[in-house]
Amino acid sequence: MNEDAVAGEKSLKGIAVYPGIVIGKAQLVDRSKVKIQYQYLVNTEHLNGEVGRFEEALRVVEKEIASLKNGMAEKVNDLSFILDSHLMILKDNMLRDSTIRAIRDEKINAEWALKKSLEKIRKVFEQIDDEYISNRISDVENVTERILRTLSGKAQQSLSEIDRRVIVVAHDLSPADTTELNLGRVMGFITDVGGRTSHTAIVAQALEIPAIVGLESATDVVADGDLLIVDGSTGVVVVNPDDRAIIYYQEKKLQLEDYRSSIARQSHLPALTPDGQRITVMANIEFLEEVTAVRNYGGEGIGLYRTEFLYLRSKGFPEEEDLFEDYREIAELMAPESVNIRTLDIGGDKFVSELEITKEMNPALGLRAIRFCLKRPEIFKTQLRAILRASVHGHIRLIFPMISGLQELLDAKDILEQVKMDLDRDHIPYNEKMEVGIMVEIPSAVVMAGVLARHVDFFSIGTNDLIQYSLAIDRVNEHVAHMYQPFDPALIRMIGRVVTAGRSEGIRVTLCGEMAGDPLCVPILLGLGLDALSMNARSMPLIKKIVRAMPMSQARDDLKEIMGLYTVHEVQQYLFERIGGMFPELREKGYL
Amino acid sequence: MEMVRRLKIRNSLGLHARAAAKIVELADRYESELFLKKDGRQVDGSNILSILTLACPKGTDMEVRIIGEDSEQFMTELDALFQGKFGENK
Known part of the structure; x- marks a missing residue:
């Protein structure tokens, strides 16, 4: 069976930056991905329930952030500060009280009310001249997103993945994003943009995590929780593969790991x-x-x-x-x-x-x-x-x-x-x-x-x-x-x-x-x-x-x-023949 | 009891997120209520976002109002925080 046969309809090709194969669930790291529903609520009982639901979500997020903070090595003090400020934002009147007020006064659901509070805060921040301070809106967005995710039940879902480990799917990962990620849980990265030497690639290589960048449409095609096969040797991502594909790639993964350890033994x-x-x-x-x-x-x-x-x-x-x-x-x-x-x-x-x-x-x-x-x-x-x-x-x-x-x-x-x-x-x-x-x-x-x-x-x-x-x-x-x-x-x-x-x-x-x-x-x-x-x-x-x-x-x-x-192609072809001739197995395993 | 004082922002970055967080932290430890006022706008000193929206650069003189039992001790500590540039070295 060859790769085209198993790739199926939903597969993407990008630039492979670290070889290796992983099979796991997708976690989108796009912060605007939670789709929210807008609802009017008719009776007062529902409104009380909605306020309760919102307050419960705040408590869940508070715990979530607090446990993130506790789980962090002491060294990353500054990250801990960011989390502290997120805890403060969570309790802030501009967010909390104004959302509760909107639920009650406008008779709308918590998600909608929260979104309104965010927009209000955004307007205030946009008027601030100081760019550093106006950029802090991103912290508010981050917190809001966590609350929305909790309200929609998504947070639970994304944490209960196989092995609790996930393949991160993002448009791009900034250096700040990568310091925020819980890297112990990341088994692979795929991104829409980036090249062989982008920050994502460097991080993936440093951590020895298979990664593919420059996929262009990964965040559109892949949904949270999709099963993915990431082949960091060929740059292929298979979305929701069938059993045949899974078996094929598991076999390929084993061979690759054997080969890698045989090289490492002589290092x-x-x-x-x-x-x-x-x-x-x-x-x-x-x-x-x-x-x-x-x-x-x-x-x-x-x-x-x-x-x-x-x-x-x-x-x-x-x-x-x-x-x-x-x-x-x-x-x-x-x-x-x-x-x-x-x-x-x-x-x-x-x-x-x-x-x-x-x-x-x-x-x-x-x-x-x-x-x-x-x-x-x-x-x-x-x-x-x-x-x-x-x-x-x-x-x-x-x-x-x-x-x-x-x-x-x-x-x-x-x-x-x-x-x-x-x-x-x-x-x-x-x-x-x-x-x-x-x-x-x-x-x-x-x-x-x-x-x-x-x-x-x-x-x-x-x-x-x-x-x-x-x-x-x-x-x-x-x-x-x-x-x-x-x-x-x-x-x-x-x-x-x-x-x-x-x-x-x-x-x-x-x-x-x-x-x-x-x-x-x-x-x-x-x-x-x-x-x-x-x-x-x-x-x-x-x-x-x-x-x-x-x-x-x-x-x-x-x-x-x-x-x-005198052309890139000729040089590459020459070297491919030379090294591929000396080490045919490298060619087969996607190292070249 | 109510105390009012004018305090100056001395650190070079101004009243940014980290400094604001320190004020909120302090406010959380006291019973008294804290209000900060700049250019006629007053905000609740226990809310980080409200403080940020004041957008105070270095050199800002702000009016600080503390109302409550432990306002004196609170003011002393707050004054020290401003004086000490919020623990920043510039």
């Missing part, structure tokens, strides 16, 4: 080519918790530690002490291997409410990362201080993101020097020889790599952004996401240029980004002569396996061939 072996070339394989991580996976999968350090999470989950800016503890812990856990900490790369799609950045037309080209840090040196300095202080507790290196030219690099280094002087003055120890590198992810930095190389200890090529900026592709725009390609001939040449510049100044060149974890890209990256590859932890075993089978001489020959191919 402690070094990435050494048959002709003796060693390449360092490291992990990109976002959460401290991922360190275990990095260790288990044979990671030789953290090639990229994204530091945004601590900033995203708090409303204000994190304290130096919290940052320091986080960096110290990760350095100690990974020692003696290195941890490459990238300074704040906020902005773009990682928008934080408290940063009070005015809405930008084009955030990816706006005030983000190093630009933001140079503009707000006090925020930057706090982070640098924390990193420097942690540097005596392990092997820490520093990476500045989004460097577009020499002046920015010099300015950033200047601030680093000031922080070091402050630490000297306060007699606080730090590693004076801590290495400093930059992300090469803007085309202008590629062009000037030869000059930049004289001022840093290493380069780290960030392909996710480099592809976006070089090819002018918004990676979360579903209409152009397919053009977001690591196989672009221009990109391969750009990476080559950076490696050459690094070589001639004698500095290390690392590549991090999804490209590093793509099995098809191994011949290119080996052939170009990168010193280290940093990728999602789960990709490491497979990449190591491929490196161990691929002689350096062959990779160089492949690269020569590839340099003679």
Whole structure:
């Protein structure tokens, strides 16, 4: 039986971002999905009952929020604050009393009355000039939605799913959404928008949860509670499958898991080519918790530690002490291997409410990362201080993101020097020889790599952004996401240029980004002569396996061939044949 | 007993959600009723949304009215909360 035969009528195809198969019930995370009924109530008895029903719903939601709060790890204090404020909104006159009044005076049902209260509050908030405060309407919406869900009986239903675990179906997941989700209960993600490197994809990969993005119509087609099969290897979602399909996919799931564990068993072996070339394989991580996976999968350090999470989950800016503890812990856990900490790369799609950045037309080209840090040196300095202080507790290196030219690099280094002087003055120890590198992810930095190389200890090529900026592709725009390609001939040449510049100044060149974890890209990256590859932890075993089978001489020959191919399709096809020929099972299992 | 005082918003973010939540928390602990007034508009200080709708940026002078038995102690604590920038460092 093939997949077309079992897919049936109701199946969707999107971009697979983490392989694996899950079968489970859908939970829509679209907050406007509860459909409400509007009813007039005729007699007073009904009205009393309706008020009672509303008050009961408030109690249920109160308990729900309180238990969410109790179930939370202490670390996520700021999330706990959000829940506190939701509890307060629940008791607020503008919501509670005005809904009860509407039920009684207008003789309408609780859902309708609540909706009216929300609209009234929305009008008041819309008139507030302060954007931060007017945006708080989203908290009111969130609370209202919970109450509506309880009134319609939906909350109960969604919690009583098989295994109490669900497949989350959303239009898109923002970083804030993902911190709110109870991740222990999520077995898969599917979203309407997003590409291979969208936030949803990164979270799914970090948590090793099968996910498909860019499905375009998932939230329209899928209803709450539908049974779904999510095949994260092929990007196929089957909605309400029949028994045949379920059996077929269960079998496929078992095979995939067997294969994955067979690769994982060899993951402690070094990435050494048959002709003796060693390449360092490291992990990109976002959460401290991922360190275990990095260790288990044979990671030789953290090639990229994204530091945004601590900033995203708090409303204000994190304290130096919290940052320091986080960096110290990760350095100690990974020692003696290195941890490459990238300074704040906020902005773009990682928008934080408290940063009070005015809405930008084009955030990816706006005030983000190093630009933001140079503009707000006090925020930057706090982070640098924390990193420097942690540097005596392990092997820490520093990476500045989004460097577009020499002046920015010099300015950033200047601030680093000031922080070091402050630490000297306060007699606080730090590693004076801590290495400093930059992300090469803007085309202008590629062009000037030869000059930049004289001022840093290493380069780290960030392909996710480099592809976006070089090819002018918004990676979360579903209409152009397919053009977001690591196989672009221009990109391969750009990476080559950076490696050459690094070589001639004698500095290390690392590549991090999804490209590093793509099995098809191994011949290119080996052939170009990168010193280290940093990728999602789960990709490491497979990449190591491929490196161990691929002689350096062959990779160089492949690269020569590839340099003679001028379209994405040709390059991709060549690599597909090459890697697929070496490992036919990868092709079968959807890894390529 | 009734106490009235003018208090100034000193933190740089103004009276935003977190600060408002702290006022409500405090109000919940006292018997007395709290009213906040700005530009002639008065709201119930135990309602977070009402406080937010006052939209007070840094530097706002607001009239604070507390009515009830424990109003004095309540006012002292509220004053300290305003003075201490609602526990924020800026």
